[in-house]
Amino acid sequence: MTKKERDHLEQRLLRERARALKVLQKFDDKTRADGSQSDGDLTTYPLHFADEGTDTMEQEKEFLLATKEGSQLYAIDAALRRLYREPEKYGLCSNCGKEISFERLDLVPWTQMCVDCQRDQEKSAAVETSLDAA
16 A cells, blocks of 8 residues: 555545544534433423334434444544554455455445455354344
């Protein structure tokens, strides 16, 4: 990987990190100190059970989004640490050790696996899930 490509990927990681932090900050801003969320209602007293169910569903969606963004932020920070501390290891597959293509890194700069290893891991996970369901 060239220095120019590495610099480009560093900037991509930093932009994605800023984006994830912004999403998490919006979630945090919506969350009150007591853990509930503001949905724009003027009162916290639900007028109907359906309203309460809708509010709960919206809260769950927000929590899932925050969890996804938090996981992605963790992966981005790990990639930045690799890039800064061991730049020679950044862009190498953690499974097989081969170089990850620049195109893949440009799309998902925090990835740790090449396409083939990622595909194999996802197939294994799908098989385990189907065996657990049976």
